[in-house]
Amino acid sequence: MTTTMNVVFTGGGTAGHVSPMLAMADALLHRYQDTEVEVDVLMVGTAEGMEATLIPDAGYEFSSVDKVPMPRKVSTDLLKVPFRLRKAIKQARKLLRDHETQVVVGVGGYASTPVYLAARAEKVPVIVHEGNVRPGLANKLGARFASVVACAFEGTELPGAIHVGMPMRTDITDLPMGPTMQAQARQSLGLDPDKTTLVVTGGSSGALNLNSAVGGALDDLLATDAQILHLTGRDKAVTDTSGAVVNKEGYVQVEYIDGLARVYQSADLIVARAGAGTVHELAAIGLPSVLVPLPIGNGEQELNAAGLKESGAAVVVADEDFTSQWVATRLPNLLLDQPRLEYMAQTAKNLGINDAAETMATIISETKVAR
Missing domain, CATH: 3.40.50.2000 (Glycogen Phosphorylase B;)
Structure with missing residues (x-):
């Protein structure tokens, strides 16, 4: 009997964010090839980021949520942030429900914040992977309620972070x-x-x-x-x-x-x-x-x-x-x-650490919620 594992990866903005998502997805698919588990991957980013091109080119399904930049100065744009974020979260919640998502895996970037918050609202477990020594704002937020926090570098200051290395493609x-x-x-x-x-x-x-x-x-x-x-x-x-x-x-x-x-x-x-x-x-x-x-x-x-x-x-x-x-x-x-x-x-x-993608695939498999 075939069972389905529905996973959403989120993040982007740069190739440095997209590459580990693709590596983890590849490792997850490889882990379950020739088994009765069918892995259904959806990747969520913004339409403006490099992910909008790189992910479809890699053969994965891609959907976008609105980009919600945080203005660096007090302005009228700052007042619009809560409304923009609420809209992006609503978009993300619909994507998670339509995908019947069992686990969300995020790497940071503009799309991650609304998807993390949507997952929390939908009671979907979140896994955060931080690629830099100094974490970004999205992953700092996600780590506060994530089921698992993983990092590429030792010494990354996120609560409960485990050192796995950087997921890389084969x-x-x-x-x-x-x-x-x-x-x-x-x-x-x-x-x-x-x-x-x-x-x-x-x-x-x-x-x-x-x-x-x-x-x-x-x-x-x-x-x-x-x-x-x-x-x-x-x-x-x-x-x-x-x-x-x-x-x-x-x-x-x-x-x-x-x-x-x-x-x-x-x-x-x-x-x-x-x-x-x-x-x-x-x-x-x-x-x-x-x-x-x-x-x-x-x-x-x-x-x-x-x-x-x-x-x-x-x-x-x-x-x-x-x-x-x-x-x-x-x-x-x-x-x-x-x-x-x-x-x-x-x-x-x-x-060098060469098996981070496989380690993350194991973590994802063990974290997903039953649907």
Whole structure:
């Protein structure tokens, strides 16, 4: 006899929120494949967030609730918040009832607050997963009445939080590394298979400061005989004084590459922001890094990077200090220091947690309410 497990995942705004939702859903489906349990997943976000595109593209059902931003200053918009939130909660309650939801799993973001409150009103158990060291407002609220609170980093300040790691999809956790895969990945990206490779990425949107700092130090970097794969982000290409896109031997810049698995495989060293997902992916696969935390927000990226920094697996540089001069004087030495890169890689790998998605699938299975 077939039984159904109806699960709602909620969150979004950025790819960093969406990725763990997809990983947990994948793990849950995998857990019950070839069994008499049918898993029915609905993902809820906002129409404006990246989830509105990423989730349907991944093959999951998606519904939206109204986005309810919290104004940072006293204004007429602040007075509208209770009414907007009430409307979003009403939307979420209908979604939960129509889906006959047995458990809600949230990762934070605009959609999570109304869905958490709707679940509480509908007496549906809530599971919160916090990806950052410093939790956001939505997860702080949800954790107050959640059945289970899980976190990616040790030391996250949420009541009763258990450390499980960051749920990641199997294209990362099962990613084969080594010289052969590295050479193949480089060839597939139009790179020399035998050259030391530096990857620079500011995330899906790019990072102008990273781009300009690296662009201003290209000659020093290329003098090491390393090659550079630079993911610049859309409309953020590195240009010369005439405005032309820089084109040098050994330097490949592209706006975006769908899926970072091949990029990770190709790299000897990566320069990146310190989003929670990125930090855990680098640890899971064992990749040396130079991390430049995003200087805005509540400082969570600096906290996210602390573990890799303290262990020696990563060099962490403040955004204001990551200049062309810093790149030119520091990165060439690191690229040429093979023993240090090997040490950084192994140290990162020792910190990696590869089974967080499976752990969360177990928690979800044990938490659902009978319908």
